[in-house]
Amino acid sequence: MKTKLATITRNKKGQPASTEQTVVAETLRIGRGADCKLHLSDPRIALFHAEVICGVDGVSYIEARGGVVSVDGSFESAATLKTGQRILVGPFELIVLPPQTDVDLALSVELIDPLKDDLEEVKSHVKAGLKSTWLSKRTFSWLAGAAVFLVFLAWPVLNALERGHGKDTTKPVLAADASWDVGPLASAHASFGSNCSSCHQQPFVHVTNGACEDCHKKIGWHFALDTKEAKAVHTGVFGDTRCSSCHRDHKGANGLVRTDSRLCTDCHQNLKSRHPQTGVVDVAEFTKDHPPFKVSMLVPGKTGAAALVRIAQDDKTRYVEASGLKFPHDVHMSAKGLRGPNGKAQMECKNCHVPDETSTRFKPVTMGEHCQSCHSLEFEPKATTRQVPHGKVADVMATLQEYYAQAALTDAAIDVVLEDGIKRPGQRVGETKREAALSWANSKAEKITQELFEIRVCFECHQIKRGEANAEPAMRWLIAPIAVTQHWLPKARFPHSRHDTYKCGSCHDVAGSKKSADIAIPDIKNCRECHGGNVTSKDKAPGTCETCHGFHTGSPKSGVPPILPGSNQPKLMPKTAAAISYQTAHASLATQNGTGGAPQ
Amino acid sequence: MRHRTILEYRDYRYLKLAVLIVVAVIFAYGWYAYPLGHYGGTPLGYTLGTIGALLIFWLMWLGVQKRRYRTTGDVKGWLSAHIYLGTSLLVIATLHAAFQVGWNVHTLAYVLMIIVIASGFYGVYTYLRFPGLMTENLAEDTLESLTLKIADIDREARRLALGMSDEVNQAVLASIQKTRIGGGVYAQLREQVSSCPTTSAVKLIKSRSGTVKGDAARKHQDLYGMMLRKERLVRRARIDIRYKAIMDIWLFFHVPLSVALLAALVAHIVAVFFYW
Structure with missing residues (x-):
């Protein structure tokens, strides 16, 4: 077949220029192979890409060989060539030209998709630098900063x-x-x-x-x-x-x-230099310069009013209790035991010292609860059910007078000699005999009263002096005012419950105490045996200021009075207590102790 | 004279300064005994917090300075100070917080600071390690010159492959048109690329070397040599891009987290004084 090929090239402006050649061959082989008559030198073209064949009827058609052929937009393995038809062979466009007289087929050939410049091609595939990616410091910064700002600042503030x-x-x-x-x-x-x-x-x-x-x-x-x-x-x-x-x-x-000692020592180790007028001793360390404990002891005043007095434990002359009672601890704690209402008994500390509700300190010891079961106020051996009241002298006398008067007038089997036979049942007692009976009763009451205040019962526990013989009944015996100290160390806290693994006697030396004047409050050495100082120690319990003391110990705004020495102390005794009775004294004590919840 | 790194700047001037600060801060922390113990709200805590906050503001200022291309002093000096004083923040802020952490904005600021500093450490590591590796990899080339060389090979290989089998020609064409160097974040950070068209082409050409004879065999051998050269050039270009990416990637954490830290720091300060 004879084919005319018009190769079209274009200048920069896109204007075409055509170079024609005529090829004579049996078929028109298209490809980049050297044996192809239509030689298309492009890597996208196969060696033998396609072939144009002229049929016996003079009609030409194209067949794909090693490559792909597209005719009018669709890939074909073979297609008949008609005038004006566009055939794409790789990047080349072939157009079937109108029939010409001297050839079987005329085609224009144009490279319509030229290869990129090699450098451009390579550059287009090189993508370097993270800035060329989706990463963006600016965007990330805005997002992260704004998120934190909104969630953790703006929102809470607005809220x-x-x-x-x-x-x-x-x-x-x-x-x-x-x-x-x-x-x-x-x-x-x-x-x-x-x-x-x-x-x-x-x-x-x-x-x-x-x-x-x-x-x-x-x-x-x-x-x-x-x-x-x-x-x-x-x-x-x-x-x-x-x-x-x-x-x-x-x-x-x-x-x-705060539990650190500096809370206190920042001021208290140099308190004198800061406040020369202070009565508080400088202290920096429990184990070194803490002064001996000062007890706050109730002391009966000369005028009758008792006061809390602060006495250092090393002040031997003043460190003596004057409670107005006789109480030898050794007798009560004797290992031999005591004769009790139900036979022989061995007393223990807890029989009298009962922990209070907080298990910190102890409830007050009272006659009724703790003493009277043994120390009965019976006055007449034949009448064990009767006791004198634990009260004023006059009340005791009145009770005895009533008792013996009644005894004289009734058939009571009492241990007295009735000389004139007044206890004849069924007979009225005459005036004379009544007077005699009353006289006897008064005399008997007088005698027993004297016995109770001077020999037994009252005298057993109270310090009593005889008053004027002709005085009023209430003033005939002067009972020493009672001053039983309830909180010995009110400025410190000592929770007994936390120390209950120790025996009482290991701190309170009462076994050998023969006098009620002895004070069995342990001293600082006793505490130092177990408690260290401000610095944590391996073998000692803590001994910081706060272990025992508090800060807000002054008068609270509630108006509850503190237990502190000074002018604002509650008065414990009535002013005319020269012959104060037990009950009156305890009533005062109750007032004082009742407010004992004051700060420590 | 031996090249001195930013760490050695002016005989470790800023290292000395940072050590001085850290020692002073540790000494103050050990010496200062606040009755309520150490925490951010003690006088020492406030002092350390103020120093720390000012340092953070100043260190961030470096970033702003760099962006403005306005050098206050010499950039190396700034960077050296940035590294050492930034590191000293670890001690200052930790002692400011007195080792206390919680699920709150205060610890958020602290943790962000730790991450920023840690990413900074990574940055220092890359600055010390990768420039040398990059030089080793590129020798006298640049990424630009590698690209030119690859384009030259492509041109020649394409021409040579035209006369070869379609299979070889296609492989060469694919190598030219589909070999990617760099690309997305992940691609830049990797050196090896699976199914690289150039590597495939090399393998193919090698496997087909027995099928051609004579003059064609010589050309085939030439093409094989070209494609091998191209493969090495491509790898070097990829390694270069990878090193650059590694040297840059930490900044995409360092900078945004610094900004988040700034926001958290402001929130921390406002929160403390709002609920004083």
Whole structure:
């Protein structure tokens, strides 16, 4: 077949130029192979890509060989060639030209999809640098910064402002400011939960003392503000101190209360130099310079009014108890035992010293509860059911007079000699005989009263002097005022319950105490045997200031009086107590001890 | 004179400064005995917090400076100070927080700071390690010159392959048109590319070497040599891109997390004083 090939090239402006050649061959082989008449030198063309064949009827057609042929947009394995038809062979476009006289077929050939420049091709496949990817520092920065800002700053602030910051005290459903919480609240404050404004009442303002005092209304001062000087010192030392300077919350369940010794020693180790007028001794360390304990002892006053007096344990002349009672501990604690109402008994400490509700100290020892079962107030051996009242002298006398008068007038089998036979049953007693009986009864009562106050029963426990013989009944025997100290060391706390693994006697030396003047309060050496000082020790229990002492020990705002020496102490005895009775004295004591819940 | 790294800048000037700061801070922490124990709200805690916050602001300022292309002093000095003083933050902030952590914005700021510093350490490591490797890999070339060389080979190989079997020709064409160098984040960070068209072409040409004879065999051998050269060039280009990516990738954490840290730091400070 004879084929005319018009190869079209275009200049930069796209204007075509045609180069014609005529090829004569049996068939028109198309490919990049050297044997192909239509030689298309392009790597996208197969060696023998396609073949154009002229049929016997003069109609030409194209057949795909090693490559792909597309005719009018669709891939064909073979297609008849018609004038104007567009055939794509790889990147080349072949167009069937109108029939020409001297050839079987005329085709135009044009490279319509030339290869890219090799460098351009390579460059288009090189993608270097992370900036060319989706990574973007700017975008990430905006996102991360904005997210943190919105969630952890803007939202909580708006939430707090919206809630009126302190005005709305209900618990928020969703606390945006929970992320601001620096740590768990103290257990006592746990109920505030996420309601920050309970304490943080104003933005950017320290938690005020007022916020604390909203609840803690009764907290005590550090010392009693009962004098102008005390108030001045208090203002000078603590005037602008915030509660939270010591009490920092958000430090865990037990973190709210300071227990370090510096709380005390920062001032107390140089207190004299700071406040020369102070009566408090400088102290820095329990094991070294802590002074001997001072007991707060009730001492009967010369005028009759008892007072709490602070006496150091090393002040041997004053360190003597004057309770007004006779109580030898050794007799009561004797290993041989005592004769009790139900036979012989061995007494123990707990028979009289009963722990109070807090198991910290002990309930007051009372005649009725602890003594009377043995120390009965019976006065007449034949009448074991009758006892004199534990009260005033006059009441005792009246009881005895009534008893013996009745005895004289009835058939009571009493151990007396009735000279004139007045106990004849069924007979009226005449005036004379009644007078005789009364006289006998009074005389008998007088005698027994004297016996009780001077020989037995009352005299057994009380210190009693004989008064004027002709005085009023109440003044005929002077009973020493009772001053039983209930809290010996009220400025310290000593929870007995925490020490109950020890025997009482290992601290309280009462086994050899023969006198009630002996004081069995352990001294500081006794405590130091087990308790170390401010520095944690391997072989000692802690002995920091806070182990025994508190800070808010001064007069509390509640008005409850403290047990402290000074002018504001409660008066323990009535002023005219020259012959104060047991009951009166104990009534006063009860008043004092009843308020013994004052700070330690 | 031996090349001095940013770490050795001016005889370790900023290392000395950082050590001085750290020692002073540790000494202060050990010496200072606040009655309520150590925490961010003690006078020492506030002091350390202030120092730490100012350092963070200053260190971030370096980034802004670099962006502005305005050098205050010499960039090496800034970077050396950035590294050492940034590291000293680990001690300052840890002692400021007094080892206390919680699920809150305060610890968030601390943790972000730790991550930023850790990513910075990685950055220092890359700055010290990869420039040498890059030089070793590129020798006197650049990525640009590698690209030119590859294009040259492509041109020649394409021409040579025209006279070869369709199979070989196709493989060479695929190598030219489909060999990717670099690409997405993952592709840039990898050196090996599975099913690389160039590697496939090399293998194919090698396997077909027995099928041709005479002059064609010589041309076949030439083509094989070309494609091998191209394969090595492509690998070197990929390694270069990988090193650059490794040297850059940490900044995509370091910078945004620094900004997040800044936001958390501001939130931390506002939170502390809002609920003072």
